[in-house]
Amino acid sequence: MxxxxxxxxxxxxxxxxxxxxxxxxxxxxxxxxxxxxxxxxxxxxxxxxxxxxxxxxxxxxxxxxxxxxxxxxxxxxxxPGDAAESRPAPEVPAPRQAARAVVHDEEDDELAAYNRYLADLHARDQENRRN
CATH class of the missing domain: 1.20.58 (Methane Monooxygenase Hydroxylase; Chain G, domain 1)
Structure with missing residues (x-):
């Protein structure tokens, strides 16, 4: 300027x-x-x-x-004049799939339920971010 x-x-x-x-x-x-x-x-x-x-x-x-x-x-x-128009668009990363928590049978039942709850919250959060 x-x-x-x-x-x-x-x-x-x-x-x-x-x-x-x-x-x-x-x-x-x-x-x-x-x-x-x-x-x-x-x-x-x-x-x-x-x-x-x-x-x-x-x-x-x-x-x-x-x-x-x-x-x-x-x-x-x-x-150059047309260089800005010929530049490729920046790559946008593809949305990741929501990761599901793996619950092993040896774990405590309360801990497994809590991990499923957290995984469900994470999946909903990822869906909301995409929308």
Whole structure:
């Protein structure tokens, strides 16, 4: 995605990133004041270090999404025109048959009944996923 003119959406995203950073830095300052108070703990100091990172996260995500879109556009531009249409479709695995539990005669009757119940539940779940 080439850098174009500033649009309302880009300005809103930039403003949101800046607002996030300002709010989170304010929260970090508040946690610093709590740390310096008589009741402050090292947990407050940990928050002092975390809040600025939380504030930078939206800007990082905008950067990362923009970079991924740009790379996808470059990859799309490098492909020959009809190559995308001539590519084979990805293979879809065939649905598996529901596995039935094998119950041996030596097993406890309650355990065998429970295993049959679980196998029946599994089979119903597989049928529901196919539909």
């Amino acid at each position: 080439p850098a174009g003119p500033l649009t309302a959406r880009r300005l809103a995203m930039g403003g949101l990133c800046l607002l996030s950073l300002v709010v989170c830095c304010g929260l970090a300052w508040w946690q610093w004041n709590r740390f310096e108070s008589a009741t402050g703990t090292f947990q407050n100091l940990g928050y002092v270090l975390q809040w600025p990172l939380f504030g930078l996260f939206p800007a990082f995500m905008v950067y990362r999404i923009t970079k991924l879109r740009r790379e996808a556009a470059q990859a799309r531009d490098q492909e």
